[in-house]
Amino acid sequence: MASSKDVYPAEIGGYGRQFRNEIPDKSRGGLANLAFGTWCPPDIQPDTRIIAICGITDYTGPSIESSSSDGDESLITSVSGKSKKGVGRFVSKTKNLLTGGRISKRLSRKRNKHSPLGLASPILDGWFISDFFMFYHLFKGLGAHQCWIMGESPQDLVSKYGNYEHGESTGEHRVVLGPDLIHNIEADTNIRVFDKGELLKDFLRTFQEECRTAAALHQPILLMIFGHGDPVTYGVAIGGRGRPVEAPRLQTHHIAASLRSLDVALTMLFTSCYSGCWVLQPQLNISALMAASSSKPSWSWPSSLRGRSHGSVYATAVREALIKMEDERVTQQHPAPSGYVPEEVVHYSIYAELASVIHFTLLNDVDRLGSRHGIQFSAKDDVWELEWRKRSGIPLAAFQSRWEALPQMPAQPGSSLRQSKAGGAGIPSSSAMAKATNSQGFSDRFNDYQAKSAIKDLAYGYLNSFPPPDNSAPDRESNLAARSILEGVSISKHALEDLHATLAYRLGLMSLATPYKDLLGLEFRDYENFDYESWQDSLISSAGTSAEARGRWQKFRDYSDLIHKAPVFDPPTAQQGWHYNKPNDYLAASFAESGLTADQVNDATDKIVTG
Numbered sequence: 181m182a183s184s185k186d187v188y189p190a191e192i193g194g195y196g197r198q199f200r201n202e203i204p205d206k207s208r209g210g211l212a213n214l215a216f217g218t219w220c221p222p223d224i225q226p227d228t229r230i231i232a233i234c235g236i237t238d239y240t241g242p243s244i245e246s247s248s249s250d251g252d253e254s255l256i257t258s259v260s261g262k263s264k265k266g267v268g269r270f271v272s273k274t275k276n277l278l279t280g281g282r283i284s285k286r287l288s289r290k291r292n293k294h295s296p297l298g299l300a301s302p303i304l305d306g307w308f309i310s311d312f313f314m315f316y317h318l319f320k321g322l323g324a325h326q327c328w329i330m331g332e333s334p335q336d337l338v339s340k341y342g343n344y345e346h347g348e349s350t351g352e353h354r355v356v357l358g359p360d361l362i363h364n365i366e367a368d369t370n371i372r373v374f375d376k377g378e379l380l381k382d383f384l385r386t387f388q389e390e391c392r393t394a395a396a397l398h399q400p401i402l403l404m405i406f407g408h409g410d411p412v413t414y415g416v417a418i419g420g421r422g423r424p425v426e427a428p429r430l431q432t433h434h435i436a437a438s439l440r441s442l443d444v445a446l447t448m449l450f451t452s453c454y455s456g457c458w459v460l461q462p463q464l465n466i467s468a469l470m471a472a473s474s475s476k477p478s479w480s481w482p483s484s485l486r487g488r489s490h491g492s493v494y495a496t497a498v499r500e501a502l503i504k505m506e507d508e509r510v511t512q513q514h515p516a517p518s519g520y521v522p523e524e525v526v527h528y529s530i531y532a533e534l535a536s537v538i539h540f541t542l543l544n545d546v547d548r549l550g551s552r553h554g555i556q557f558s559a560k561d562d563v564w565e566l567e568w569r570k571r572s573g574i575p576l577a578a579f580q581s582r583w584e585a586l587p588q589m590p591a592q593p594g595s596s597l598r599q600s601k602a603g604g605a606g607i608p609s610s611s612a613m614a615k616a617t618n619s620q621g622f623s624d625r626f627n628d629y630q631a632k633s634a635i636k637d638l639a640y641g642y643l644n645s646f647p648p649p650d651n652s653a654p655d656r657e658s659n660l661a662a663r664s665i666l667e668g669v670s671i672s673k674h675a676l677e678d679l680h681a682t683l684a685y686r687l688g689l690m691s692l693a694t695p696y697k698d699l700l701g702l703e704f705r706d707y708e709n710f711d712y713e714s715w716q717d718s719l720i721s722s723a724g725t726s727a728e729a730r731g732r733w734q735k736f737r738d739y740s741d742l743i744h745k746a747p748v749f750d751p752p753t754a755q756q757g758w759h760y761n762k763p764n765d766y767l768a769a770s771f772a773e774s775g776l777t778a779d780q781v782n783d784a785t786d787k788i789v790t791g
Contacts, residue, residue, distance in 0.1 A: 228766050229399050240297070302341060303487045341400065344357040391446075403449070406451055409454045414455075470556045483650060528745045585642070639662035690763070691761070748763075
């Protein structure tokens with residue numbers, strides 16, 4: 181979107197490391213009120229070294245078991261957790277749920293009677309794999325060298341799950357990994373499959389080698405990371421043989437160590453939760469395109485009727501932005517400057533304009549509530565005005581034709597970008613909840629029947645407390661597992677114990693959030709009656725026309741960061757699963773709606789933390 185308007189990076193999630201203002205303003209790292217024109221002299225793009233790592237494994241330990249006996253139907257419940265017919269309930273043969281119906285009956289019959297659904301399934305974490313292969317097809321054959329690293333064999337994934345797709349299922353979406361593509365993918369020596377137990381170690385060794393080569397040849401590096409992030413270490417889970425929450429973490433010090441004493445222009449693109457923290461690290465002088473702020477999760481597309489998610493919302497925005505950057509005539513928000521030549525747009529737009537195009541593509545074309553993502557950017561040496569390909573390392577390519585060359589899938593009826601949610605009524609009694617949430621000696625205290633009954637109480641309470649949508653990355657697995665236990669789907673004892681620990685932790689935080697609010701004397705609804713998603717949607721929609729609503733939304737975002745950094749709530753243990761954002765969001769909303777200042781919020785969080 182080349183434009184004659186100036187770009188203010190601070191307004192689109194940009195963060196700076198140097199104070200370039202005459203009067204330093206620490207807001208957004210000194211970028212407040214700093215503007216750049218969007219055009220620059222042409223520059224020749226150096227050869228880029230492209231490196232990508234997908235940290236997702238097909239771990240089956242805590243997963244739901246799906247019966248594949250003849251005649252049985254595996255019920256994947258509605259996104260709202262309520263019993264409905266048609267669109268509201270995903271009803272399909274298990275072999276169709278697991279493979280998308282695209283693997284032969286001969287392969288389907290090889291399954292055990294109870295086949296565990298691994299986390300690499302498109303029903304669970306497979307959308308990270310969809311992101312990985314979408315970018316693979318966009319960038320294939322470009323630059324000086326490429327290396328695409330995984331801990332799972334693409335052939336094994338296709339044999340087990342069939343097609344992996346990308347894009348919103350109700351609109352244009354395409355196959356990025358599947359039976360029709362696997363032959364060429366398997367033949368590509370740039371795709372490397374390492375032992376998942378050693379995946380982080382092998383990736384770091386490879387990355388260090390690439391950094392040394394890039395420094396010697398004066399080549400930039402584009403590094404893409406696909407995997408779960410956590411808000412404690414801000415690391416990304418890479419491989420491992422056990423629970424993903426216990427997987428080795430790729431952290432900022434790993435990248436800093438690889439770059440030490442090397443002059444390398446590095447751009448990092450993450451689709452991980454909480455990835456915005458990476459742009460705040462002083463030891464990393466990089467350009468960054470991050471899917472979420474340091475206190476927010478990332479989002480996949482909502483599930484299709486077959487229960488599958490097709491990549492992340494952010495990756496779609498980046499893809500559409502790259503298509504716009506190569507052709508000014510595609511869905512532009514602003515007119516081009518006089519004398520504009522379409523064929524030269526990629527030579528003149530600067531890096532700040534690329535960040536702006538991604539930001540406004542997300543908000544205007546992909547997700548009308550896009551500001552909830554909190555996407556963030558940074559520029560190496562704070563040089564935002566460099567030609568965009570030179571600064572980002574993204575090579576020149578016909579991205580639209582590459583995307584359209586992939587097999588297209590028909591649009592399906594299904595969920596909108598916002599998943600529907602369960603109601604807030606019908607939470608079990610406090611005594612039943614207290615008994616169910618007591619996780620000490622869970623296996624010893626209950627027989628199998630009692631254990632399932634206790635977990636059903638937890639699942640019912642959790643699903644009726646307005647949990648985050650299924651397409652929130654840290655919440656998808658626990659949401660689906662909670663619904664499955666209510667539907668009577670068979671899951672192992674190990675899975676029951678993990679699910680009990682996760683739900684007990686999340687409901688335990690719920691029991692703290694309202695008392696914290698009451699302790700501070702805030703007039704705000706109780707946690708279990710707070711539908712955060714509806715509150716957020718309404719506020720973001722109003723912010724477009726109301727300065728008062730914009731102010732409350734900005735306060736909420738700032739206060740959410742403050743609560744997260746305190747931290748007010750204890751992080752989960754490995755068995756309790758991924759971080760749960762709603763308690764933080766509840767307190768931040770209560771602070772913002774009560775009109776507290778930042779100083780008052782700091783005092784309030786100190787009061788909670790210190791008792």
